[in-house]
Amino acid sequence: VRLLDGTSLCSGRLEVKSNQRWSSVCEADFDQQDAEVVCRELGCGAPSVLQGALYGEVEAPMWTKEFQCGGHESALLDCRSSGSARNTCSPGKAVGLTCSEPDDVRLVGGASRCAGTLELKHQGDWRPGRYPVWTLKTAAVVCRELSCGSAVSVEERKESSVRPAWWIRSDCVHSGSAMRECVTSRSYSSSSILDLT
Incomplete structure (x- = not known):
């Protein structure tokens, strides 16, 4: 995972890499528990802002499944995801995430x-x-x-x-x-x- 176009490693538009391809994640398919996992995976502190379109519009392909994290996983791709694929996500609805800076x-x-x-x-x-x-x-x-x-x-x-x-x-x-x-x-x-x- 990575956060792009933010002010630091710990903020930006969320992208996930799978099969050598980066995809943005739709806001509707992502919640606070998923955010906790991403922030932990990136070595950042707890998530503080979770908002669509905060870090620019998306050109990248969209991730088509909903993440269903419990919040304790160490990596986003370790989380379960819904079997149903969706191909629609309105523009401006890609996940923008800000995690707090590491405090250690x-x-x-x-x-x-x-x-x-x-x-x-x-x-x-x-x-x-x-x-x-x-x-x-x-x-x-x-x-x-x-x-x-x-x-x-x-x-x-x-x-x-x-x-x-x-x-x-x-x-x-x-x-x-x-x-x-x-x-x-x-x-x-x-x-x-x-x-x-």
Whole structure:
């Protein structure tokens, strides 16, 4: 699934890929529980706005079945869908969805919410994130999750004190997963912190 033409990864017009083809979803075939599944699948927070035609008209073909999610599934295509196919969906009735931004990755102490020291929330605890080698490419994953555009600088620096940190698995980040899905529970102490912009 993807959200297109919105302000971030977590908002836009919903499209679903099946058989190598992207289709828009008709508003009538989609409800709050379906939205919860999409937001979770994209690594975003809870759905906040569900509205037709919020993000432009649709050229793409329409998805022809109604989703019937329970709300707990991890992916939209894991949900049951109605057997009956419908080919009509009036223009302007494609699903527009806004999920809240993820609330378990943040940059603190910088000039804006898009600059500062990387912290991750895991098991209820905010701690700095540690990673083998930070590059602009890796930093871009964080920036994308926070809807902050491109990464322009990444700098690792030493603090005078050692504090607990969360270890981030590099193979997981390289596979395209959300940063928070790549945090391990391995306890790790470090005096090194990461500043991103």
